Amino acid sequence: MLRTLLVAFALAVFTLLAHATGGVRLAAQAVPDAPHWAYGYMKPPAAGESAPPCPPVARPFPDCAYPVTPVADDGVKRTLPGTGRSFTRNESYFDYGPADWYPEDHPAMPDVVAKGKQADGVRACALCHYPNGQGKMENGGVAGLPAAYIQQQLADFKSGARRSADPRKANTNEMAQIARRLTDEEAKAAAEYFASMSWRKWVRVVESDQAPRVRATTNGLFLPVAGAPQEPLGQRIIEMPEHPESTELVRDPRSGFVAYVPIGSVAKGEVLVTTGGDGRTARCTLCHGADLKGTATVPGIAGRSASYIVRQLYDMQQGTRQTKTMKAAVAKLTVEDMVSITAYVSSRIP
Numbered sequence: 001m002l003r004t005l006l007v008a009f010a011l012a013v014f015t016l017l018a019h020a021t022g023g024v025r026l027a028a029q030a031v032p033d034a035p036h037w038a039y040g041y042m043k044p045p046a047a048g049e050s051a052p053p054c055p056p057v058a059r060p061f062p063d064c065a066y067p068v069t070p071v072a073d074d075g076v077k078r079t080l081p082g083t084g085r086s087f088t089r090n091e092s093y094f095d096y097g098p099a100d101w102y103p104e105d106h107p108a109m110p111d112v113v114a115k116g117k118q119a120d121g122v123r124a125c126a127l128c129h130y131p132n133g134q135g136k137m138e139n140g141g142v143a144g145l146p147a148a149y150i151q152q153q154l155a156d157f158k159s160g161a162r163r164s165a166d167p168r169k170a171n172t173n174e175m176a177q178i179a180r181r182l183t184d185e186e187a188k189a190a191a192e193y194f195a196s197m198s199w200r201k202w203v204r205v206v207e208s209d210q211a212p213r214v215r216a217t218t219n220g221l222f223l224p225v226a227g228a229p230q231e232p233l234g235q236r237i238i239e240m241p242e243h244p245e246s247t248e249l250v251r252d253p254r255s256g257f258v259a260y261v262p263i264g265s266v267a268k269g270e271v272l273v274t275t276g277g278d279g280r281t282a283r284c285t286l287c288h289g290a291d292l293k294g295t296a297t298v299p300g301i302a303g304r305s306a307s308y309i310v311r312q313l314y315d316m317q318q319g320t321r322q323t324k325t326m327k328a329a330v331a332k333l334t335v336e337d338m339v340s341i342t343a344y345v346s347s348r349i350p
């Protein structure tokens, strides 16, 4: 009851504000400032700055990625709570068979998920999306998505219908390269595998006017700078691992993320998501389900990586991720709306 009242109140305030500003926000340029923080960058791209192109012929190296200076393995076997297994850093990161810390958390992996295809430079899906499909913020979560939806996305990456709006984002290019090098059978096996698991809570949303200072790694993972003072958040979402050490060093697939969002953004987002905000967007719950957990054909969005969700909304608005169904929902959104919508969506429990 209180919640209903609050929503009604928030909606009234929202409507009032929209009128008070004479719809200026609606008329504003849809893309005043790209949310580069959602793509894992500290600042916008410099003129002409972009990821290296993917060569047409496979090389043994994962050739779309920015070359990462190899880290000499210190040989230290590390372990994690609740597993008898131990791996060195480089074993955890092995491109063609990364550490599987908790085999009991998932069904048997198809080969392409567990190992990829070394001869074709296709790195294992488990490297970036984890064996349980929960994934890291710079990649995305694939567990619990409808199998047909996963196959459609792989087809869209392959055809070029799905690209990143940020020209620097090499790992999205690599994802497309991987999709191009999968056989139909491999794509189907991976899709069915990830679809067979359920999505679980992966991001803790914290409303704040400050966030820890972060640095960006090569591939778009943010890590907090130890000992640095907090910084003003502004109209951004800053996401980082809950336990930076275990995510960064050994890719702990049970350790999720924390997303700092602006104060008041969750309530603002709830209004947009559940009502459409007076024509500003489409009511998300109509298609993604009342609890945003998705349906047999529509992907669930509840409790998923905040930076991933902002990237998708922005990519779809820019048209680098083509969509018919989502067009009306994203057309008029400002980056601030995307921040609010995402704050709410990511805070939902899947």
Ligand code: HEC
Residues within 6 Å of the ligand: 112, 113, 123, 124, 125, 126, 127, 128, 129, 138, 139, 140, 141, 142, 145, 150, 151, 153, 154, 163, 164, 171, 172, 174, 175, 178, 182, 190, 191, 299, 308, 311, 312
């Ligand atoms: C090098 C890291 C990497 C590897 C390896 C990788 N992916 Fe991805 N994947 C990504 C990135 C990056 C994205 C897109 C993120 C973005 O643009 O926001 C993505 C997105 C996806 C999506 C879209 C998810 C959604 O919610 O729409 C699917 C499906 C997917 N990957 C499946 C796979 C499969 C299957 C494999 C193995 C055959 C694989 N990926 C291997 C990095 C990777």
Ligand code: HEC
Residues within 6 Å of the ligand: 272, 273, 281, 282, 283, 284, 285, 286, 287, 288, 297, 298, 299, 300, 301, 309, 312, 313, 322, 323, 324, 325, 326, 329, 341, 345
């Ligand atoms: C008319 C139905 C419909 C509405 C309304 C709708 N969506 Fe979607 N959404 C879809 C479908 C279907 C997809 C799958 C991609 C596609 O078909 O383009 C999708 C995809 C997405 C994705 C990408 C998911 C992923 O895993 O990559 C996000 C994020 C998303 N929607 C968020 C929203 C939000 C937030 C709203 C409300 C502001 C919304 N959607 C409203 C149907 C809808």
